[in-house]
Amino acid sequence: MRKCKAEKLNDIFALIAQDMTLYLPVDTEGGAAFTKWNENVKYSESLNTVRSPKDFFFPQTENLMAFKTEGKNIEIIDTRSETEDFAVFGVRACDTKSFDVLDRVFLSDPVDSYYANRREHGVIISVACTRPSETCFCTAFDIDATSPQGDISVWKTETDVYFEANTEKGAALMEKLSALTEDCDNTAVESAKESTKAILSRLPLKDLKLSAFGGGKTMELFENEAWDELSQSCLGCGTCTFVCPTCQCYDIKDFNTGNSVVRFRCWDSCMYSDFTKMAHGNNRLTQKERFRQRFMHKLVYYPENNDGLFSCVGCGRCLAKCPISMNIVKVIKKIGGKTNE
């Protein structure tokens, strides 16, 4: 473990930014947002960013390829380019775990080269939580907010910043930071972890249980009558999907620029009525069906295909952002029935 004085953090950022683009949470009018570092931006201590860091690997929109057409002929242009190295500082434990969830989708065969390329070039510097909030429920997914598992884990105390590399990529970056950091023991970090754990143990959602969910529960939970009530006021706005660090459904569309056609992909939502609409019909006609799909996928279908891993990390963004205050916690409690009484 290495450490530096808290007031030296900006020097650390400057050193990282010498070799790669550095992004970190910065307070903006719309809340904390990952922003490109420069000497004038100030690292936000905010618990979490409004938007998750999934953008870094799975951007909201990205060009996939381009075409030129002339008469009956088409030219396919591979627009992929080598990504430059970048680092993301300040990723919380929940969001760090979300990359595991996304990896299992995009890096499973056949590998999505757009995602893989960014993943290869990105260094995740996770920062341990010190003030988890009442919307946090990462503990339900066995995520330890005090030990985030990025390429580098960082703990901040009033006076010092502590670093521990978890991967080769992280170790390489720590090597570069060696002039600004010094070896230390983990006493202060352990004590910081304990005080955060004391807060975690008092959070309102600390006892949320997922034992009613997981692979193999499809038929048992699909026809649960509570879906009607739960979905009744859903507006189908898709806000939950867009702020969710693990939602990864996408659309592919063509855009005619005037002299070429760009094929791009963008985030999409199973909450939208046209998501499954085909020329000859739509297999999910009601908001109830679409609402159920989102939660069944996160809590049953995804775990069934991924060794029990849930496609939710308890970041709490959907709790904070849903305009009608519906969210996955309410679904877990209602559909989970007795397990959460």
Place this chain on the structure above:
Amino acid sequence: MNNFETLIPTLGVITDVRIDTPDIKTFRVVTPDGKKAFDHRPGQCAMLSIPGVGEAMFSITSSPTNEEYMEFSIKKCGCVTDWLHQAEVGQQITIRGPYGRPFPVDDVFAGHNMLFIAGGVGLAPLRSVINYCRHYRDRYGDIDIVYGSRSKDDLLDYQEIIEEWSKDAGVNVHLTIDNAQEGWDGHVGFVPHYVKELNFDTNKIAVLCGPPIMIKFTLDGLVELGFDKKNVYTTLELRMKCGVGKCGRCNVGAKYVCKDGPVFRCDEIDELPSEY
């Protein structure tokens, strides 16, 4: 960076357009240097696109035993299909694939009598497996084909059915149309009824494809005749964008129709929530 990216297609050229019915055309596609774009297995699909119009998934109707080209029988019913229907020979398109789980023609189907049941454009995915079984005729037992459409004019591959399939030894073709029509002396009636009338014995594997309602009633009829759902196969069709189980659109239960299907055994479908 990986050089291969499954979302990036290759070029195809339409070398023949056959008008099958008032709303179905069959397109022959090869690469610009005249070769087959890729190998596939019966039942698999390919993504075809026209830049600026869109991309859509189609079943490959030609058999893998055809080593020269691929064929797609496409019904005019949306943006991409409307555009394809006005395309002429020589038009380039893009193609990627093959996608999906094929029919188990070489293991499960081998050595069995086969019953193929199709409605309308549902013959498109079955033509691939029918012609595969006809090509390797000695690997399979008797072949029955029940095919129905709205009218005589809506029967796909009619010429091939009459001139080739009907003439093969051990292949019995049973055609039907929904309503009586001048110039038609064959069977009249819906496919599910006809299948029950034909009263097939159950020592065969059945493969169904057609509109969802036809599949439902035909399957019910087969079960009444004593068929085990484990011996009945069908294909599902849902909206798809990526074709590789990532975009999320064709997800039903823990399955993705694009990669875990489109071919499913009917007892497997019973394990899925009814959202297909």
